[in-house]
Every structure is written in structure tokens, then in C-alpha cells.
Amino acid sequence: MTTAVRKVQNRNQARLLRLLRDRGPLSRAELTDAVTLSKSKVAVELDRLTAAGLVQDAGQAASRGGRPSSLVRLWDGLRFAGIDVGATSINVAITDGGLTTLAQRQGDIDVSQGPEVVLRAASQMVRDLRAETGTESLAGIGAGVPGPVSFSEGFSVVPPIMPGWDKYPVRDRLSEEFDCPALLDNDVNIMAVGEFHAGAARGIGTFMFVKLGTGVGAGIFVDGHVHRGVDGSAGDIGHIQVHDQGPVCACGNIGCLEAFFSGAALRRDAVLAAQEGRSPFLAARLAERGALDVLDVADAATAGDPVVIAMIREGGRHIGEVLAKLVSFFNPGMIVIGGGLSNLGGTLLAELRGTIYRRSLPLATRNLPVVMSELGDSAGVLGAVRMISDHVFSHDPALRMADVRELA
């Protein structure tokens, strides 16, 4: 079965496919009600979708009183792949048409090794998972990388931590290799899409997802769509300057948000606190392991280490002060906090909330939940498959390129 055969022909087919993706098998009667088309029109479209290998019969539905209606579901051989490339790790998943994960794998990489090395690893993981799940062909691949992306062109643009990736045709390479449609976005946007699809922000059209990882970034949803900005750099809040003075950032500037607080900054501060003897807990851990990571810091906080707790509080305050300004500007319906630093848990969340609520306009925060990611490490791959499934289950080329979007 080739890609061309699977093409969606019109808006009604797209709506039927998304209904079946989001609600599971439905009876013909339920589908007819949901799309407000005539029974015969729905039957025609379902026949075409069946012929295209996108849907299949699924037996008889429970009777609603009249003649029993047959159940319809997405073709059970439909497969999407999601690839979430982080700075130091890679997550790959294969799902069915309804975006249920069939198999998932995580690996260590170093994104600075360049696209050839990283994509070779990613492709191998996809091939392994295909074998594991008996997947013949993929209906689409969604991918995310940790830096600014030109969504329409399918490549990274001057990514600061990704030497060699600038304008490398990631999307087209994946599309060719696996002979299916592909889309590329930045990692924070696909995590936001994941939380929108099945996580903390389900049903919330306008929200911010804030990734506190090695770097800091935001994914922005406006009315159910990802807001990428005119150059694809929207949400790039890690290099917002929070002070004239301060630590030098990896980008070369002084006082950037992520130079104050991020995975990288926290490791730097934790090692310093260990070496200077201010944190006996971290000193012992450093002596034991030779390095410190976010989980060590979280353990120190749980053990009640006052220096570490103060470190987390100060970091949360820096992030919160920036978010408070953005809340006044953007007035979101929710803020979801994700990324590795969300392992710091309650202390971080309390400081973030306190700062945001204290510093933003009361009108903008009276209905503003600030919550932790529900999907954790899976947000990215799930967002990636949601993104590509919206693309595949569309008929309009403009809409297909616009990705995640509710069909009106």
C-alpha cells in the first residue's frame, strides 16, 4: 500500500477519520449524527475510506432500538511513528491510528554529533520498533528537535546547541526513508501538542507549555493551534534577559533566563555547592558518582538540604518572574510545566505558582491553573504522532501544513 492510496479526498473524510481516531470505533449511526451528513453520504465516504485502507468494519454495534448499525474503526494496520530528539536523549514510539502506543524506546544521544549520526540512530530505533510491532508500512512520521525549526521547510534554523543541523532536510529525509508523509517541529511544540492531545491541557485551546530541561522554552497554543510565530521562533524564552548582570549563557549573552535556571545551570550550581562544601548532601553524592544531575538535586531537596532548597526556590522565582510577564501579555488558560526539572516537584511548583500569582494581573490569573505535565517523557512522541496524524487525516494542503487544528 503506497502513500498516494491513503490520500484523504475531502473534508468529510477528514472529519470521519479524526472522529474514529479520537473516539475509537463508532457505529455508522453515531458517525452520521456526529458529522451531520445524510446516512447515504456517510456510507459513500466510508466505502471510499475502506478502499483506501484507512478504515474497516468492526462488527455489529449494540442496537439503539431500530436496525442494528455496524461498527466502523480505523484500519487496524495503520501505524504512525513519533521521534522526539532531545539534547541528550531520543524517544521513539509507534502507535496505531488511534494514537495508542504499541511500542516505545528511549536511547542516549548527543545532538551535537550532528544530523547524520542522530538520524541514523533514530531510523534504527524506528526500524526496530517496526519489527517488534509487525508494522509493514508507516502512515506518517512526526519528529521534534531541540531548537528553532522552520516548520514549512522541515529543517532546523540556526539552532544554538546543534552544530551541523542548520537547514539539514530532516523532514524530507525521514519522508523518503520511510516512504510516508513527515513533519518536523521543535521539541517544545510537540510536547505542548502531546499535553493538548492527552495530557494536562486536554480541551484547553489557549495555554503555555513550559519545558524546563537542559534549556528552557515554551510551546504556545492559541485557540487549539500551535503558535509558531513568523520565523518559527515563538516560545524561545530561554534567552530572555532577566538581569543586566549574571552568568554568561551558552549563547554568549549575559543574564539569559536559562543561564540562571535550567538543567545546565542547575548542574553547574549543584557542583559548585558540593565543591564549596555548602551542601554536604551533594558533596557526598558527587564524591560517590563523580557527577551530579537533576535527580541528585531533587534527592537533596527531599532530604531537606537548605542550600539546595534555596537554589530551587531562587530558580523557580526567576522562571516565575518571566512567566508572570508573559501571562499579563498572553492571558493563557493554563500553564503546564514539563521537562527534566519538573522532577524537582513541589518546591519548584510552589515557588513558580507563588511568583506568577503575585506578579501577574489578578484578572489574568483568577482562572489560571499552573500544573505539572501529565505525560512526562512521553509528551513529545505523543505530540509528534498527533501532529502527523492531523496532517494525514486532512484533505486541504494548507490545512495539512498547518498541522494540529480542530476541523470546524
Added chain:
Amino acid sequence: MTTAVRKVQNRNQARLLRLLRDRGPLSRAELTDAVTLSKSKVAVELDRLTAAGLVQDAGQAASRGGRPSSLVRLWDGLRFAGIDVGATSINVAITDGGLTTLAQRQGDIDVSQGPEVVLRAASQMVRDLRAETGTESLAGIGAGVPGPVSFSEGFSVVPPIMPGWDKYPVRDRLSEEFDCPALLDNDVNIMAVGEFHAGAARGIGTFMFVKLGTGVGAGIFVDGHVHRGVDGSAGDIGHIQVHDQGPVCACGNIGCLEAFFSGAALRRDAVLAAQEGRSPFLAARLAERGALDVLDVADAATAGDPVVIAMIREGGRHIGEVLAKLVSFFNPGMIVIGGGLSNLGGTLLAELRGTIYRRSLPLATRNLPVVMSELGDSAGVLGAVRMISDHVFSHDPALRMADVRELA
């Protein structure tokens, strides 16, 4: 002719009306091409729109080779009214269906006198302009007020400088009084709509309009739509805290952006500079007039008063630092500066641009023009009539409430 008669019945009628509004009289052949419908379908819809008193014939079009095609235009009796309520002034205009201003009037008010007094003045101005322009009835009224607005409910919500306006039914009162549809938004949003319709941001779907007036606020456009946020408070950047210490703001907090730089802050600083003898120019002007306003400050800058120039530069830097953060977050395609302080001209604009370009991410500013408003005092009323005309020229109630929006 009643409101009910003018109701648009379907999407094609809405598209025809907006084409005639935005492009002026068109031939039936041109309309047929533009909406990609059959000639006979277009003829049917035009007949219905003519019967509804929304369009009319306008003679013969120049021949395109075949049979001459007749010209169609919006009914020349169509009238929209726009009301732009500021903190200290009110602007009212009446336009035709194509949004050409037929008459405009400005008056002084004090918005703190409450909605009864202010709306009585506004209504009188609308009535005067109706008499002046021979307007029988209005097809719609758009209005803006200087504070947070619940767009869907049509009233102000806890507006800081507007005692008595909280939840006062402005929209419904205007709609009843003039027997036509009405919409209410905040003043900055309608100014942004005006610049989008016919000003600096024409054709720019994603941009920020920044009003530097008595207060400071932003109007946000995302993909051709006003972004109001979930509580209608998006763009309320005047109370973003820029320093822990600093002047006390009218809102009661310390260090708000508009306490550092705004019309109110500038008057305060100018009077101080005059009284303390730091600015001989302003001291002389104050002695002469007993008060100082933005134009006095602009004159002092033009005359080369170094203290005043430094004052404007420092203010521009404060605004620019906040805008730089928002640019990194939002990645707009343009920033338009409007409001009374735009009279400060080149000095202010240079400082704003310098700060924004220096402090934002290079990727987000490489295509970012920062320009002055083209419409000045007329941006608000023009945006108000554009907003209500989009509402009137729609068929879908959801779309009608969503206002400014390109029909796909």
C-alpha cells in the same frame, strides 16, 4: 429597514459582502471569479442581498471582451458607526459600507465620570453625525473603551481607571438605542484592528500594536485574528513589573511599566524637571500654561533640551526591554507603536528599536519592522467599524462573535 432584514444567510453572501467592502464596486464577472462559484449561484445570492438592502447595481462594467458585465456595489445607504472612548477623549465616526469615513468628531470627556455620562455624550455625537450625513439607520456600531473588556458579554471587567463601568452593559445599551448590532472591545484592540484594516499592519496577520497613551497596552493579532486571551485581558502589559523598586503605579503596585513610562508618568516627570529647574524649556512652558502635556515634552526634545531627551530615551528603553521579552516569546511580524506618546517621534522610536533589536533573539528580529502607527487618532474608530462590519457581514453566529477574521 430593520436589522432582521439585513441578516446574511450563508457563507457565500458573507464573502461577497466582504469583497465589495474591501475592493469597492466589482463586476459580476469579477465577483464570480473571486468566490469561485457558478455565475448563476452568484446571481441568486446577489439578488437576495439586493432584496435585503445590502447591495445594489452600479451600472455597466468596462467590457472584458465578451458581453458587458454589470457592476455591483454595497448599498450606498449602508452606515456603520465607530466609537473610541479614551481616558480623556472620545472619537466618533460614521462610515459607509466600504468603511470610508463620512464624518468624524472628537470630544473631551473624563472616563471616570462613569458610563451614563460618557455614553450620553457618545450617543449625542452619533446622533449629530447621523444628522450631518443624512443617515437614516445604522447597520452596526463598534465601540472601544480603555480597560479590560469581556468581549462575549459586551462590558468592561474591573477596569482600573473606570469607576462605575464594571459589568455595565455598554454593548447592549448601544444596540438597543440605535436598533442595530453592536460590539464592544478594549481601545487597544480596536486600534490594532484599525492598523490591520488600513494602516501600518495591512496584510500582516501576526503583529503587536503597542499603545503608549495615558496608560500602556498592547493589541495582539495572531493569523489575522485579535487574540484576547481567556479572560479578555491579553495585551495588558502596562502593569508588567519592570523593577522591584520604582514609582508607585495608579494600580497600587510598585515598578509597573506604565509607572515608569506613559502619558501620566511623563507629565509627572516633566513637571518635576520644570520645578527642579533641570529643564529651563519646560519651566518656561509650565510658567506660561500652568500645566505640561506630551506635546510640550516633544517640543522640548525638538528644541534640544538634554534632560528631556534623556527622559524620553530612558522611557523608550523601559518599553523596549519589555517588548524585547515579548518578541522572543511571540515572534511577531511587526510592531506598530501608537497612542499619544508616538508624538515624541524619532527619539522614542530610535530608542525602542535599539533596545528591541539588541535584547531579542536575532532569529525573532531579522524580519521585524518596528514602525509608528499610520492612522494616529483614527485607528480606534476605524478598527471599531471594521470589527462591527465583519460581524454584520457574517452568517455564522460563532464567527459573528469572533469578529475580525478572514473568511477562508
